[in-house]
Amino acid sequence: MNKNSTKRQLELSSIQKKKFRPRTTSDDKVITQLENLSNEICYEVFDYLDEHAIYKAFDELNARFQKLITTSSFLLKIYIDNESHLKIEDCCKNLRIPNNRILSFHLHDPVQAESFFQNCTFDSTFTHLKSILLHVIDDYFQAQQLKCLESLPHLLSLTLVLYGDQCYNQEDMFIDDIYEIIFTLPYLEYSSLSVIKYNDQYLPTFVDKTIQSNSITSLHMDYDCDINSLLSVLSHTPQLHQECSVKFDRFQKFVKDIGSQIKIFWIQGYLPDDDDIEPDQWRILIEKDLPQLEKILLRSSVTTDVSKINSVIDQLNSSFWIDHQWNIRLEIEPDESSYFVSSYISTRFDFDQKIQTMSNSTSNELLISNVDDLPWQQPMIEQLIPILSQMKFTRIYSCNSQLSLDNFIQLINLLPCLDSLKMDVVSEEQCNSLSVEDKEKFLSVSMLNTITKVVQKMNIELTEFLIKLCPHMTYFQVDSIKDDDDDDIEELVQFILLKRKTDIPHLQSLCLNLRNVNDELITILRNIMDSEKITASDYLIKSSGTFIILQWKLQ
Template sequence: MSITSIEDLSNEFFYEIFEYLDSCEIYQAFYNLNNRFQQLLNSSSLLFKIKLHYTESNEIMMNNYKQIFLHNKNQIYSVHLWISTDDNHIISSFTIDSSFIRLESLVFSPIEPDLLISLLPKLTHLPHLFSLTIDTWYALKDLGNIYQLIFNLPKLKYVKYTATESDDFDVTVSLPIAANDQQVSTIEYLIIDHPCAYDELYNIISYTPQLRRLKFLNLSESNVSIEVIKPMTLWNLTYLSIHNYRMTFDEFEIFIKKFYSSKLKILSFNTIVEDIAYLDANRWEEFILQNLPKLEEFYFKYNAYFEDDYETPMYFGKRDQFISPFWIERRWILQAEIEFDNLIYSIRPY
């Protein structure tokens, strides 16, 4: 059968087109076009992805989104809002409740802390909320309450929490360690994109024993030494990424032993700490063989800052240290490059 009109195309064809469009674009193009498209828009087979960026928002777009929230809430798959703090009233205008039965992903960047605190308890009734990304900027200094509310969400698998500028040390996480009889979180992927001390990290992941992937900033100081923190085994952890601003190599070794995972396959470690021991190939080899037997991929970056009046530790190790059988068999290579005022040593698979 030949196709001579858009009306001849199948519903499945239009659903495939809708996959590439934002919900607002779908509404603008097809809403009230005719009865057939009206039925398509209201069909449970169509899932809406709401994406609102502060550079694109306008009155027409907002009205379209409000119509979707009002009439199609059981079809909304994701709500991703990148808006300024001055426009946080937009979040307040979108009432999210248990009728959003298909909602799987939320992004609020940024969001006022008070608004977030009032919103998170309402999300506990969402049956399929698997992904949450939030950014409270520099507006909140103690993040403990936010984490407690996040851990109460029963279906989460992925969480990314950004809370400050990367060079801001004045952030704490006042969170007690999870009690043995306390319900633990279902989170498997956790990105802690804010300063975090050893003891704070320990308390956070005590709620997330099912973690598979963990990424965090080690930026803030703690009155608690890593040596006195009790060991914790993360049985499912296969990926670990650390941006290190504080740990020496000695502390890093203790850290890995404290937060042990026998299944760790990928380690990414970026440091600006001027500890030349980080470039000791023999020490890395011994450490990995003893503590990370399943490691398959190793990504390492050591940033050494230098200028005329500043002395930085330099690597003068033997060149053949990083071409021993250990490194060759794993196909891990050491590289060095100059980038502005930094000498960057990196190890990566090749």
Template sequence: MLSVKRRLNNIELFKEETKKFRVIHDDKKLIHSFENLSNELFYEIFDYLDGYEIYQAFSNLNSRFQALLTCSSLRLKIDLRFHPEDILQYCSTYVVTPNKDRIISLRWSNLRDYKSGFTLFNIDSLFSRLESLTLGDIESNQLIPLLISLISLPRLYSLTINYDDDLKDISNIYQILLNFPMLKYNKLSFFSLESFIPLSRATTDQFSSIKYLVIDHCCSLDELIDILSYTPQLYRLTCKHVDESKKNIVKDTLNVIFNLTCISIAACYAEFDEVAMFLTTLSPQLELLRISTFRDVTYLDANRWERIISQHLHHLSTFEFKYEEPIDEDLEVSVYHERLNEFNSLFWMKRQWLFKIYIDTNFWENNVIVCSIFPYRPIQGNSHEERKNNESFNDILSQNIIEQSIIPNQQESFAYSKMLSETNQLIVIDLSYSEFDETFFDTIHPVLTTIQITYLNIMLRDIFIGALIDLVGCLPNLDSLVISSLSMIQPRCLSIEETRTFRLLSNNNKITKVNLKEMNDLAQVQFLLDLCSQMKYFEVDCTNGVSPENVVQFILMKNIKRTCNLRLLCLKILQTNMNIVDTLKSIIDFEQLCHNYTIQQIDTKIYLRLN
């Protein structure tokens, strides 16, 4: 709060100072009165600069700037990473060493890449104002002695370490770190496929002041619990990789951390039973939980998550859950896959936590199916126009859901329908691998048919129509289809089975709402009209070479039998076509394309309602 007030005061000060600026034209020579700025404003500017940059720019200019640089009020932030050897030596000799007592932030990398015998300053008790220290690629023989000397620094609040050495010393390193008296933020990073942190549990007098802990390395759940026994004041916990426990966890030995409100685990391989015990015992005040899991299908039990949250995590407001499973020969439907539909119950809707599934295949990486729960957020896009386009499509979905809603309260019904319009989604990021593997859709079909997917969002560009046919065939409950772009250029001919499936799907699918975001060929429109015979709402992009007039004529004249269910046609147009409504009305009336209709324009969209 004080920092905010200070900055606001400096903004006012800056406004006053700018009034003092004079730009003097003397024989076409432009002179700026930069030196007229106050000392306070210079110190505010220096707060945004690295210490080396300050000295390089202002030292030896004149007596006034020299006094500013030597004043005890100047707080220096030094970043020694990524500098060549000569600059590094200059910083050490002329910037750091004479100013140790004024440095508040220091970033320091390992010196192994420099010449042998190259030395810098020592980090010692003279760094009396040091608040933040970052150490990069440091080895054990350097780190442990350094940590011992750092314990005495009275204002060291933040310590970030990238460790690059034998893991046998990790336990000793943690023992030292957890004894720092003033430390509030600690991050320890190192690479290891396995964990080995034989840290003993904290005794009654071994407590750390750390509030923000980032464990940027692999550790088992029991090792994590041992580390947390030292941190009763912890507020936020972030873990990179948590493995299953190496020893049994006894619930009665878990210490409650009442201040712990945020937990993030980027990769969790621990058993769900252990994690459930960990969450329900350790952090009753938890407000935010982010957790990503892999392969263990027991995490897909929506009812169990509901019990954990409703009975133990009463303050949880943000829940982000991701489950990732490879698409391979081992992918099988289980009872837990069937329970995924429970993530759409009223419990999740009331909390505005949405359930979505992603498919991402890449020929060079693993092909995965991802199930996720995350908080509802307003639609984001690259532009205001894109957001409005997405919102209008979802409004159509919401209105349709309201009509079918069983919730008596109208306001609650609208909120519920808004959630449903963005949940039950299958989002396809990449399907390139499916073109080379004919068994791909056979593999994912059992899983997708188990889940009641009603909304298919294909984000990849130019999906092959054969892949789209196969995908729609896996989704018997599909109601809404969004396609970024449809490729009519076939990488291969449709198989006999795909052709048969297409004919069957065109008569039996339940798709009523379609959005084609990019269209450059009327053949794309024709394909979707043939595929989605039950279509009631059709949104088409008309900004890429095909005019709105041609689209209207094509749909209403040449496809009259296929559009008998169509009630609303939405055309996205260019800014240059903003006065096209009268033209469209003339075409419709002259050619008698339809008799009962209304047409209106909202921004860059034309809405043609067929009565």
């Protein structure tokens, strides 16, 4: 679930709190390890701590830090759990003074929450309060205690965790009362309601139809409810973009009731099902219940198993998916594999507008990751390769995988529609270990494949291998994995330019994705181009962020 927040959400209980020990010079002048840091950096440090930890560590350190933490522009975060040394009674006494400095208020201890509502309340003086999290026990908590939140002028996020059986009492309508208050909060964008249940009952919810929230865009419902209750809540949130925690069978019922209105279908994540959800299940749902569908972004997972992947590919090859001309991506990983379906234009190679235009077409992508950890023996990997060849993959990405070169060459040979290739690593030992038969097959594959776009990690052996494998490439991208020296980059570029004359004559664009892009490096690249006797009018060098791209006209 994506959540709007102004600062990083950290579990402070997991952060080891350290005491700052001042040291002294011979003049007994107090010096701290932080005293030379700017105010901005100090505030970044404070951002990882709650109010109590900040005051305990810095209030009496020296005058400068005392001023930093008491200034009205420094906003505070209150975090209290059952391990906190701060008592809520003391916190409430101190809160009456700096209310306008409270940015977030998180109570993870139900006992402390009960004490808070006995000693304190929220009101309009909390002008900067944006996030509230409360763990409460229903026996000691009334929904009306949340009415005070209506006076908060900037509350964006509210998270409630309820414990107890009263939540399931239909006579008290406890959950209904909570939602009715939530929907009246004028600026709330994110709402999360979780119920720690003590029984297996569904939780009914029927909110007053006259109440509607026009601000909530993200909603998290973490409890058991029937489809009518879900629809009742959703009918009051017309701006909702995200909702989560529902299994596929209930999700089907939900879509059946509202699917005729859906034009954009965006499921990016994992539904909490015990069984795999295969493409045919999504196909049936789309065909029956989404007649107005215009755009789709779907991600679903299956067990990494040869028969399961075979089934997924077979289903994705049906006329339904092909006729829609959606982009498809299959990711094979050790424990769990995923498939993606998207109607959105894929722009993986999008640094340059010309290259982006070349990518504006339907694509099928294959990612193979961490082959060394796959729970298969070599014969099973060999079973997988012909299965993958059943689908017209146009892009392949080998990520952190020591897939043997003979298997890799076999895979390339069986995917005649490949246009783009991304590869992380190949060793000199692998290249030298190819048999005579494999080398002959390699030569055949290199001549027949139609790969024009290649991306690799910075590795000279891999560069040489890919140049030999993909002689038709027009775009070559090299991604740096460390802070490479300018000399290493210069050597790589010179090597590629040399090979351009003999092995990759169609190359038009060389893109460098580096950790450090600077004017000195660009000057070095210009000198290289000049040394190759390429006139300035025949090439172009430009940079953007971490990218440098070299383009030249073909002779």
